[in-house]
Amino acid sequence: MIDIKQDEKLSVLNHSCAHLMAQAVKHLYPQAKFWVGPVISEGFYYDIDLGDEVIKEEDLAKIEKEMKKLVKDGKRIVREEISKEEALEKFKDDPYKIELIKDLEDGTISCYRQGDFTDLCRGPHVETVKQLKNFKLLKHSGAYWKGDANNKMLQRIYGICFETPEALEEHLYLLEEAKKRDHKKLGRELDLFMMSEYAPGAPFFLPNGMILRNELERFWYDEHTKENYEFIKTPIMMSKELWEVSGHWFNYKENMYTSMVDDREFAIKPMNCPGSMLVYKNSLHSYKDLPLRMGELGQVHRHEASGALNGLFRVRTFTQDDAHIFMRPDQIESEVISLINFIDRVYKIFNLTYSIELSTRPEEKYIGDIEIWNKSEDALAKACEHAGKTYKINPGDGAFYGPKLDFHIKDSLGRVWQCGTIQLDMNLPERFDLTYIDEHGEKVRPVMLHRVIFGSIERFIGILIEHYAGKFPMWLAPVQVEVIPVHHELHYDYAKQINDQLKALGFRSKLDARNEKLGYRIREAQMKKVPVQLVLGDGEAEAGTVSIRRQGEKESLTVPFEEFIQSLRLEIEEKR
Numbered sequence: 001m002i003d004i005k006q007d008e009k010l011s012v013l014n015h016s017c018a019h020l021m022a023q024a025v026k027h028l029y030p031q032a033k034f035w036v037g038p039v040i041s042e043g044f045y046y047d048i049d050l051g052d053e054v055i056k057e058e059d060l061a062k063i064e065k066e067m068k069k070l071v072k073d074g075k076r077i078v079r080e081e082i083s084k085e086e087a088l089e090k091f092k093d094d095p096y097k098i099e100l101i102k103d104l105e106d107g108t109i110s111c112y113r114q115g116d117f118t119d120l121c122r123g124p125h126v127e128t129v130k131q132l133k134n135f136k137l138l139k140h141s142g143a144y145w146k147g148d149a150n151n152k153m154l155q156r157i158y159g160i161c162f163e164t165p166e167a168l169e170e171h172l173y174l175l176e177e178a179k180k181r182d183h184k185k186l187g188r189e190l191d192l193f194m195m196s197e198y199a200p201g202a203p204f205f206l207p208n209g210m211i212l213r214n215e216l217e218r219f220w221y222d223e224h225t226k227e228n229y230e231f232i233k234t235p236i237m238m239s240k241e242l243w244e245v246s247g248h249w250f251n252y253k254e255n256m257y258t259s260m261v262d263d264r265e266f267a268i269k270p271m272n273c274p275g276s277m278l279v280y281k282n283s284l285h286s287y288k289d290l291p292l293r294m295g296e297l298g299q300v301h302r303h304e305a306s307g308a309l310n311g312l313f314r315v316r317t318f319t320q321d322d323a324h325i326f327m328r329p330d331q332i333e334s335e336v337i338s339l340i341n342f343i344d345r346v347y348k349i350f351n352l353t354y355s356i357e358l359s360t361r362p363e364e365k366y367i368g369d370i371e372i373w374n375k376s377e378d379a380l381a382k383a384c385e386h387a388g389k390t391y392k393i394n395p396g397d398g399a400f401y402g403p404k405l406d407f408h409i410k411d412s413l414g415r416v417w418q419c420g421t422i423q424l425d426m427n428l429p430e431r432f433d434l435t436y437i438d439e440h441g442e443k444v445r446p447v448m449l450h451r452v453i454f455g456s457i458e459r460f461i462g463i464l465i466e467h468y469a470g471k472f473p474m475w476l477a478p479v480q481v482e483v484i485p486v487h488h489e490l491h492y493d494y495a496k497q498i499n500d501q502l503k504a505l506g507f508r509s510k511l512d513a514r515n516e517k518l519g520y521r522i523r524e525a526q527m528k529k530v531p532v533q534l535v536l537g538d539g540e541a542e543a544g545t546v547s548i549r550r551q552g553e554k555e556s557l558t559v560p561f562e563e564f565i566q567s568l569r570l571e572i573e574e575k576r
Helices: 008-028 059-074 084-090 096-102 165-180 183-189 207-224 242-245 273-281 329-349 368-388 457-467 493-506 518-527 538-543 561-573
Strands: 043-049 078-085 108-114 118-119 135-144 153-161 237-239 259-262 264-268 292-303 317-327 353-359 392-394 402-408 416-423 447-454 479-483 509-511 532-536 543-549 557-559
Touching: 008 043, 008 059, 008 108, 008 135, 008 153, 043 118, 043 317, 059 135, 084 096, 084 183, 084 509, 096 118, 135 165, 153 165, 153 479, 153 557, 183 457, 207 329, 237 242, 237 402, 242 264, 264 447, 273 292, 273 317, 273 457, 317 329, 317 457, 329 353, 329 402, 329 416, 368 402, 368 416, 416 457, 493 509, 493 532, 493 538, 493 557, 518 532, 532 557, 538 543, 538 557, 538 561, 543 561, 557 561
Parallel strands: 353 392, 479 509, 479 532
Antiparallel strands: 043 153, 078 108, 108 118, 135 153, 237 264, 259 264, 292 317, 317 447, 353 402, 402 416, 416 447, 532 543, 543 557
């Protein structure tokens, strides 16, 4: 799905449509007063004070009807520039606009007018409301004024607008599809994970979810072994002194969980990096040993606001697929190229495309020499080019300790997720006094890369649930094969024999011999997104065959059992 904010044309269109919606609301609710109506990635919204009135779901259709009427009137949208004094007078009855105007610098203030409605705005806007006919109001909610829970609750109405009816229709289809794929809904239906009020923001993985998770982690370890990574595990709780050295205590303490142990203050780790620094420092290193690649599936805890928690996407504890790579300066480019190719290979397994963003030195609040920054940014850029990858510059958005490459994956609905990252760090090697012995026998600083591919195991699983709509490829599916006897008694023995053989060969197979109609059991297996159902009756038992029914398909195929085993093995090996 498209990011409205990233498309200049659509951004202007949606901002103009926000004003159109505000005008319609003002017609229907004359008492309405307006705070802000920004463009967001998903379209636009407007925060509105309706006094004692509360917007209900059925009111959205009423507002849409009024918007369509205004579109037909076809009023031009006119920019007007007035003084601050004139603005204060013009909006004197709207305390929210007065608040905005007071914060503006003295001088000319721009407004936009369409018919009988005028609002403060920098613009730009489309020329006429006739261009705003392809819209849809999506939902409504409450929102505290200025996002402060101590302030008044306003009404927030969300909408979206496109240039053509076809584009709008396609987007609405994708939104409906996204609802069906909601990982929280599918997580419950497929028995993957649960949440509990006893552990807010901390997912409980159920047996099916653990199979999925274990397969994903096994894949992670196998692929990293191929890339010559070494694996470590660092403590989940470490002393305040360590976090002071790393800088987290001063910059991140409000998001950390702390505790007193033996009169010393400790913190549960919000990041894995400091532990890796200690592991590196535990041994002497020569220039011949580098690059040293250390991987860790490390569980971290961060205190997120309760209102921000969202299934597996936003949690308070998660497992980062971290790696810290220590190298010589002359190895930066080759190592980053290797990493890009590694990330590319991993994402292709999941049929995920991606784009790369290079975030450069912040204008302020950065550490290190500018010359080193320039060389580092150049090394990351050249690595992308030599790996045959295009990238977009995100100026000034690097971390304070170094530039980075961010990998934005695109799922099957076209939604973009920031997952992988490669970050050059000029801070922690200095803070922890990390060294290696160079070819001249001198102690020098290594260059360090932070790197994740999944980002977090939990969030990546959430993304995969929605990406696949719960229909996981065979190698990831919690149940790979469901064995279903046509009659729960007459065909039980053969079905059990086939199920036992599958289990003995290491496949995740399940026998459904309940006293239920065959159609019911097949439909239930389909609902549970099991990739393959084997329906076994007299013919199959006599011939030693299996009747294969694939997820989502109506037709079945009958083959010898051994042939099925071979095809199943190949499908799993090839991760199809």
